[in-house]
Amino acid sequence: MGASELEIEELYRRRYVAFRNVIATVAGGREPARDVVQDAFAQALRRRETYQGTGSLEAWVWRIAFRLALAAVPRDLALIESSLEEAFLEPERDPDLVDAIRSLPPRRRLVVFLRYFGDLSYDEIAETCGISEGTVAATLAQARADLLAAIDREGAEK
Amino acid sequence: MTRHGDSLLAERLSALEDPRDDSNWEDVLRRALEQPLERGAWLRGRRALLIAAVIAALMLALGVALAATLGGFSGWLSGKPGSPASSTEQRAFQQANARSWASFPSGTKLRRLIVTRADGATFRLFGFRSGDEICLRLVADGISGGPYMSCVPRLELEQAKAPAAVVMVDAAFGKAHVKRPARPDGFFNGVQDASASFGLAAANVSAVELKAGGKTQRVFTGGQAFLLIRRHVPFCSVVDRVFAIGAARARIAVPFRRSLCRVPSLSLKKPHYGPTRIDRKPLRRLIAWLIQREPRGLSLHQAGVPRSSLYHGPNITFARVLQPDPGNHARVVISLVGRHNAICIATISAARGGGGGCASLFDYPLAPSVSGFGGAQSALISGIASDAISRIDLFLNNGERWPVPFKDNAFVVLAPKIDFPAKLVGYDSRGRVVAIEDLPSIF
Structure with a gap:
């Protein structure tokens, strides 16, 4: 099957910012994320013949990007909380939300970013993370509830 | 959770997003070409390199092709490189094929190999296997010129010593912008809008490097093929070196014939191989079935070849269209011309246009013609x-x-x-050499 160079280039031009923003939450910042995304697309180009075509090309590249991001950060996702601010444009503008995100379990947090930063559909998130659509829906619902509850709680405390 | 809550969350999260676009596709390309292989792959590569070195030494000693160590061209010889062409692409090919006087079999399936863009133009490289030919077809949108089609013989790939085969170099697209006045040697300087060079690659070749005008460019392989598009190409800036980059980073020179930018000079080199002496002068110097006007092959009408398209059309008294090799799509039109029944031939090829002439079999029992000027890397010998x-x-x-x-x-x-240069040798029924024709390297 394979993917063409043009298809990968089009995906890159259309979705680069989303890739960088989501990967930044894993890689611990915008600059390392940029590096990971560049390498991920480079690797996708080199290996495009191995793309089976059974799922979406984008999900395939997301998986490459996550694998590289995790390899670049040799720690458990839960341990990169301190650098989460680096992933955002101006975290000081919404410290309550940033704190709330930090309090999410890593997997739930990832699904949130794929949904809101990556603008991925449920089935795309499912394919990227290797989980069922039902799990995506349940995880997102729980994450939303947690985030909104945390925001409300912190707002009330203030 | 309410819809309002979800919207609120989406809105607040989007405020944290960094909208700046610092993408750089050229950087991705550079990384892809320079990226070290992953550890496992690197080890495999190292091991492959070591094994390849040992095997290569053995194979060179045995005279076996190095290409086999790099995966060879099995994908092209028996597999299905690339992906199936879309129905629209397949239909366009079938329509063009049906219009050709030397068509490929109607069931020929096109494979899409590479699609690439350059300055607003899109180039699509297709490939297919038909009989003993492996053909590439390059189609462009957004720029004039083409399609270009060129084939290589199956035997060439089976016996290849390099893991890539150049099929065509410096195929011109768009306009030629000529700078006047002419140079002292009578030729013009100028710039061609675009040129394309393409070919086949063995399975383990990841990229191909082409050098032209002092500049080296690397292109990825796709569908076991490669395609280099150059834009705004000075006249005579032709591809002069080609290297295949193997999985273990091996850089292997790929032999090919440079395209010409000046009037070719006749090579006086004689062929090195083959018999040099005639064993016996032949007695039978005619073609009996032709003289007796036997209806072999097809008539011009049956083959759809208009008489007016042949050089001697008005004076043809008898003509038949033959396909001497079912594994090659080319047709040979053999005809009797004029009152004296001169024997003339015309060769028709979808990849090479036509060619031919009239022969005196009395003087020359073997009458070949060669077509294949330009950047095509194969010549069609017919006669x-x-x-x-x-x-x-x-x-x-x-x-x-x-x-x-x-x-x-x-x-x-x-x-x-x-x-x-090559040599055609004709043998009689007892295996004696009765005709030798040197085929000079004139292109």
Whole structure:
């Protein structure tokens, strides 16, 4: 099957910012994320013949990007909380939300970013993370509830 | 959770998003070409390199092709490289094929190999296998020129010593912007809008490097093929070196014939291989079935070839269209012309246009013609032979000897230009050499 160079280039031009923003939450910042995304697309180009075509090309590249991001950060996702601010444009503008995100379990947090930063559909998130659509829906619902509850709680405390 | 809550969350999260676009596709390309292989792959590569070195030494000693160590061209010889062409692309090919006087079999399936863009134009490289030919077809949108089609013989890939095969170099697209006045030598300087060079790659070749005008460019392989598009190309800035980059980073020179930018000079080099002396002068110097006007092959009408398209059309008294080799799509039109029934031939090829002339079999029992000027890397050798000849062999300049398909006194064979000068040798029914024709390297 394979993917063409043009298809990968089009995906890159259309979705680069989303890739960088989501990967930044894993890689611990915008600059390392940029590096990971560049390498991920480079690797996708080199290996495009191995793309089976059974799922979406984008999900395939997301998986490459996550694998590289995790390899670049040799720690458990839960341990990169301190650098989460680096992933955002101006975290000081919404410290309550940033704190709330930090309090999410890593997997739930990832699904949130794929949904809101990556603008991925449920089935795309499912394919990227290797989980069922039902799990995506349940995880997102729980994450939303947690985030909104945390925001409300912190707002009330203030 | 309410819809309001979800919207609120989406809004607040989007405020944290960094909208700046610092993408750089050229950087991705550079990384892809320079990226070290992953550890496992690197180890495999190292091991492969070591094994390849040992095998190569053994194989060179045995005279076996190095290409086999790099995966060879099995994908092209028996597999399905690339992906199926879309129905629209397949239909466009079928329509063009149906219009051709030398068409490929109607069921020929096109494979899409590479799609790339350059300055607003899109180039699509397709490939297919038909009989003993492996053909590439390059189609462009957004720029004039093409489609270009060129084929290489199956034998060339089976015996290849390099893991890539150049099929065409410097195919011109768009306009040629000529700078006047002419140079002192009578030629013009100028710039061509675009040029394309393409070819086939073995399975383990990741990229191909092409050098032209002092600049080296790397292109990825796709669908076991490669395609380099150059824009705004100065005249005579032709591709002069090609290297295949193997999985273990091996850089292997790929032989090919440079395209010409000046009037070719006739090479006086004689072929190195093959017999040099005639064993016996043939007695039968005619083609009996032609003189007796036997309806072999197809008539011009049956083959859809208009008489007016042939050089001697108005004076043709009898003509038949032959396909000497079912593995080669080329047709040979053999005709009797004028009151004296001169024997003339015309060769029709979808990849090479036409060619031909008239022959005196009395003086020359083997009458070949060669077509294949330009950047195409294969030449089509076609012609007729008198009844005295039972078998024809082609001796190439690399020492190989290829049997030439031969039927109804007509023959066609596709051969790599890089292996010219070559020699055609005709044998009688007892295996004696009765005709030798040198084929000079004039392109």
